[in-house]
Amino acid sequence: MRKINFKLLLLLFIAQPWVQSQVEKKVSDRPNIVFIMSDDHAVSAVSAYKEWLAKIAPTPNIDRIAENGMLMTRTFNTNSICGPSRASILTGKYSHVNGFFKNEKGGDFDGTQMTFPKLFQASGYETAVIGKWHLGTTPTGFDYSKVMINWGGQGTYFNPVFLVNGKDTIVERQRHSTAQVAHDAINWLENKRDKKKPFMLMYQFKAPHRPWQPDAEFNSLFTTGDLPHPKNFNDNYSGRRAAKEQWMEIENHMNRRDLKIDPPDGLSKYELNEYYAFGNQGQFWTPNDTLQGDDLKNWKYQRYIKDYLRCVAGVDKAVGQMLDYLDENDMSDNTIVVYTSDQGFYLGEHGWFDKRWMYEESFRMPFLISYPKLIKPKSLNSNLILNIDFAPTLLDLASIDIPIEMQGQSFLPLLKSNSKRSRDAVYYHYYEYPKWHKVQPHYGIRTHRYKLIHFYYNMDEWELYDLENDPNEMNNLYGKLSYERIIKKLKKKLKKLQVKYKDDMSIDEMRKMTDMVVERIYNEENLNTR
Numbered sequence: 371m372r373k374i375n376f377k378l379l380l381l382l383f384i385a386q387p388w389v390q391s392q393v394e395k396k397v398s399d400r401p402n403i404v405f406i407m408s409d410d411h412a413v414s415a416v417s418a419y420k421e422w423l424a425k426i427a428p429t430p431n432i433d434r435i436a437e438n439g440m441l442m443t444r445t446f447n448t449n450s451i452c453g454p455s456r457a458s459i460l461t462g463k464y465s466h467v468n469g470f471f472k473n474e475k476g477g478d479f480d481g482t483q484m485t486f487p488k489l490f491q492a493s494g495y496e497t498a499v500i501g502k503w504h505l506g507t508t509p510t511g512f513d514y515s516k517v518m519i520n521w522g523g524q525g526t527y528f529n530p531v532f533l534v535n536g537k538d539t540i541v542e543r544q545r546h547s548t549a550q551v552a553h554d555a556i557n558w559l560e561n562k563r564d565k566k567k568p569f570m571l572m573y574q575f576k577a578p579h580r581p582w583q584p585d586a587e588f589n590s591l592f593t594t595g596d597l598p599h600p601k602n603f604n605d606n607y608s609g610r611r612a613a614k615e616q617w618m619e620i621e622n623h624m625n626r627r628d629l630k631i632d633p634p635d636g637l638s639k640y641e642l643n644e645y646y647a648f649g650n651q652g653q654f655w656t657p658n659d660t661l662q663g664d665d666l667k668n669w670k671y672q673r674y675i676k677d678y679l680r681c682v683a684g685v686d687k688a689v690g691q692m693l694d695y696l697d698e699n700d701m702s703d704n705t706i707v708v709y710t711s712d713q714g715f716y717l718g719e720h721g722w723f724d725k726r727w728m729y730e731e732s733f734r735m736p737f738l739i740s741y742p743k744l745i746k747p748k749s750l751n752s753n754l755i756l757n758i759d760f761a762p763t764l765l766d767l768a769s770i771d772i773p774i775e776m777q778g779q780s781f782l783p784l785l786k787s788n789s790k791r792s793r794d795a796v797y798y799h800y801y802e803y804p805k806w807h808k809v810q811p812h813y814g815i816r817t818h819r820y821k822l823i824h825f826y827y828n829m830d831e832w833e834l835y836d837l838e839n840d841p842n843e844m845n846n847l848y849g850k851l852s853y854e855r856i857i858k859k860l861k862k863k864l865k866k867l868q869v870k871y872k873d874d875m876s877i878d879e880m881r882k883m884t885d886m887v888v889e890r891i892y893n894e895e896n897l898n899t900r
């Protein structure tokens with residue numbers, strides 16, 4: 371028989387209340403997470419970044435997060451398109467590893483794989499996802515989910531259809547989608563969760579995604595005069611073949627739905643769709659014959675940018691409501707608030723709308739984070755961060771083990787101190803082609819100063835940019851003799867990253883990924899809505 375150690379027993383007995391309180395402290399100390407993500411929100415349309423739209427279209431509420439915490443200025447995604455970016459955020463892995471690399475004919479997200487919400491849930495957190503999801507399959511790892519499923523999973527601005535907990539479908543007719551998602555998020559916090567547990571809430575807006583339909587209350591914004599154009603609004607794409615061949619020009623590829631042109635009466639459903647989609651593939655049209663050339667381009671731009679920014683104003687208001695709720699309920703100190711977008715967007719830069727490219731406007735994501743216990747107010751950080759870092763960072767902040775299979779890395783040290791440095795380069799890979807905007811598949815590397823891109827699908831074109839001297843990426847330096855040494859170094863680094871992230875397949879294999887057709891199992895028409 372083993373001897374009883376009375377001394378140890380006595381010690382444990384005396385220490386018990388202390389041990390108990392430590393356990394309790396740990397539970398109540400675990401931070402809550404509010405992860406807010408919009409869709410296609412460009413960095414330049416978040417005024418905290420003080421870029422060219424900051425004064426014209428301020429976002430005072432989103433900016434509050436940076437005032438209370440940190441603004442990260444160099445956050446990038448690994449594949450600049452909706453589903454793939456979301457899948458990377460959930461898994462902490464590149465698209466080719468988590469299996470969701472394109473929206474079109476790329477199948478559904480494999481929800482059986484490890485995701486960060488699952489790890490939060492397993493460690494005692496109450497978890498929820500509300501709003502845009504766009505991954506096909508029903509969310510996994512959440513105690514509560516209410517996600518938009520109509521319009522191919524995009525959701526709509528009006529009368530959005532939601533799937534609740536993978537079972538019930540409901541059409542929300544009362545509110546604009548932004549207001550609905552905001553309402554549901556606060557409603558979950560207030561009435562639906564288990565308040566004894568810490569929580570991890572992801573709530574994700576459809577706005578400001580195409581077709582940019584704001585809530586009526588924001589129609590009074592920007593009614594007088596024209597908004598300015600970005601610097602490279604008129605780009606002739608010289609020296610950039612891939613950029614020349616796309617279908618995302620404001621001048622040539624906006625359709626009648628984008629521009630809010632009323633259809634004639636009496637069209638069938640099919641005809642109506644045709645009517646609205648007219649313009650997508652470069653078909654010329656003008657709302658009246660006297661409007662042509664630069665004036666027509668500017669007219670389209672004004673319609674677009676104003677509606678886009680009105681949608682942003684809706685998101686900003688919604689974020690303000692959440693921050694107020696946390697303040698009023700004494701939850702701000704112990705809650706990590708993140709604001710980001712699945713990727714950036716072109717607001718007329720290069721003459722474009724949409725995203726997908728590794729050029730800065732779509733490659734960058736806004737990323738603002740507050741956590742008063744750890745992050746100093748008004749901090750600014752320009753380290754190179756990736757969307758695959760979000761999962762490990764949030765886990766780290768909640769003291770949950772980070773699985774080694776995650777490819778991203780926690781940037782918790784950067785949140786504590788501005789002097790810490792992270793990686794010196796980031797790697798990117800985009801696959802979807804030709805839908806929707808004929809953006810050539812490409813991969814590339816970005817350091818603090820340079821960017822090297824390879825467009826490989828049905829061309830073999832390299833581009834090099836010096837971001838310090840050419841922040842708008844207009845001047846392709848690839849092939850210039852004086853840059854040979856830099857190109858060589860970047861190519862070496864690029865190869866190293868491809869090996870590190872296990873993306874070192876042949877160009878032919880990469881092309882096959884673009885060509886792969888994986889039909890969706892999920893079919894919204896089979897769902898009964900009420």
Ligand code: SGN
Nearest residue numbers: 409451452453473579580581724806
């Ligand atoms: C829709 C849009 C495209 C957009 C894709 C992907 N067309 O198909 O312009 O690029 O979504 O966007 S629309 O006429 O249906 O609006 S993503 O955010 O889901 O990746």
Ligand code: CA
Nearest residue numbers: 409410452712
């Ligand atoms: Ca998006």
